[in-house]
Amino acid sequence: MARFDSEAIAEKITRWVSCESPSRDIAAVNQMQDIVEADLAAPGIAVERLPGGEGAADVVIARAGPANNQPPVLVLSHVDTVHPIGTIERDLPLRSEGERLYGPGALDMKGGAVMGLAALRAAVADDALRRPVIYMFTPDEEIGAIHTRGLIEAMARGVSHVLVTEPARPGGRVVTARRGSGRFDVYLRGIPAHSGSGQEIGRSAIREAAHQILRIEAAADAERGISVTVGLIKGGTASNTIPEHAWFNVDFRITHPADADRMEAFIRGLEPVDPDVAITVEGCITRPPYAKSPAIAELHGRVQEIGAELGLPLEELPLAGGGSDGNFTAAMGIPTIDGLGIEGAGAHTLEEHAIITSVGQRTELMYRLLTRL
Numbered sequence: 001m002a003r004f005d006s007e008a009i010a011e012k013i014t015r016w017v018s019c020e021s022p023s024r025d026i027a028a029v030n031q032m033q034d035i036v037e038a039d040l041a042a043p044g045i046a047v048e049r050l051p052g053g054e055g056a057a058d059v060v061i062a063r064a065g066p067a068n069n070q071p072p073v074l075v076l077s078h079v080d081t082v083h084p085i086g087t088i089e090r091d092l093p094l095r096s097e098g099e100r101l102y103g104p105g106a107l108d109m110k111g112g113a114v115m116g117l118a119a120l121r122a123a124v125a126d127d128a129l130r131r132p133v134i135y136m137f138t139p140d141e142e143i144g145a146i147h148t149r150g151l152i153e154a155m156a157r158g159v160s161h162v163l164v165t166e167p168a169r170p171g172g173r174v175v176t177a178r179r180g181s182g183r184f185d186v187y188l189r190g191i192p193a194h195s196g197s198g199q200e201i202g203r204s205a206i207r208e209a210a211h212q213i214l215r216i217e218a219a220a221d222a223e224r225g226i227s228v229t230v231g232l233i234k235g236g237t238a239s240n241t242i243p244e245h246a247w248f249n250v251d252f253r254i255t256h257p258a259d260a261d262r263m264e265a266f267i268r269g270l271e272p273v274d275p276d277v278a279i280t281v282e283g284c285i286t287r288p289p290y291a292k293s294p295a296i297a298e299l300h301g302r303v304q305e306i307g308a309e310l311g312l313p314l315e316e317l318p319l320a321g322g323g324s325d326g327n328f329t330a331a332m333g334i335p336t337i338d339g340l341g342i343e344g345a346g347a348h349t350l351e352e353h354a355i356i357t358s359v360g361q362r363t364e365l366m367y368r369l370l371t372r373l
């Protein structure tokens with residue numbers, strides 16, 4: 001008989017999804033963490049709840065497994081979603097249609113988090129863990145883990161490998177590489193003047209922004225996997241005034257670890273075309289690239305061997321465009337496998353749904369990864 005019942009797990013996912021938890025709503029995410037804590041409660045699992053810091057909800061950390069000298073495995077699941085409160089009522093009703101379970105976060109990633117938790121509980125109940133497990137349920141992945149990155153990195157120090165329960169990719173594939181990203185704000189300050197009589201003394205911040213945007217976007221390099229987007233811009237006070245202020249933001253994505261520092265230095269080192277306009281830059285590399293290392297390739301091979309027993313090929317996606325908390329641990333040199341969560345489609349949209357028929361099997365996969373790797 002199968003160890004995990006897809007229907008029972010789907011029911012639990014439904015309960016988690018019904019507790020809406022957008023990242024910036026601290027009370028809502030903490031309510032979600034209450035459910036996580038309650039569902040973790042079992043003999044053999046030690047649960048710790050830490051404040052996520054100012055502006056963030058709590059982090060829940062579960063520890064289990066033998067107190068031997070084996071380095072632990074770290075599992076990462078986030079419980080926040082991108083969908084605001086009221087999405088279930090207005091735009092994305094929580095419902096099942098055939099094999100699909102629709103709802104905010106059903107796919108990204110309450111489905112995977114519930115599966116990971118169920119696998120952990122079963123492995124502890126069976127006394128089947130061979131190494132310690134540290135399981136983090138984080139509150140702010142969808143806003144770049146701005147509050148919990150340090151804690152994730154601290155927990156990751158000294159672990160043998162990291163498993164991340166972000167959604168599976170089409171065909172049930174897993175993730176062994178992700179692009180990194182940087183987000184910067186560029187502020188320009190010129191000299192304001194009347195548009196009719198002040199042409200000689202005025203220095204346009206908007207004009208300077210135009211120069212800089214073209215220069216910045218020209219740094220994109222499809223071959224090296226670098227994309228650069230100025231997605232927001234603001235400036236000026238009136239149509240008859242040479243603008244003193246302008247602002248725009250820059251989002252870039254990088255594939256190679258070496259490009260992170262290079263791109264950051266480039267944005268920070270912008271020189272004004274008009275020397276009378278001042279440029280100030282704020283921002284950072286929000287997620288370092290998660291590059292596939294030989295150690296990740298080896299871990300993926302072992303994951304595939306275990307998957308094969310269940311008939312799951314677990315092919316890898318060559319390079320995922322979006323980042324995850326796995327970027328932080330992979331950038332530390334720790335073998336990291338992502339995309340171990342639930343299958344489905346429409347993450348971050350009003351079509352978001354998980355496929356519930358394969359849930360039992362993929363939870364069994366998590367169980368085997370926890371107990372055998």
Ligand SMILES: [Zn+2]
Pocket residue numbers: 078108109141166167
């Ligand atoms: Zn996610």
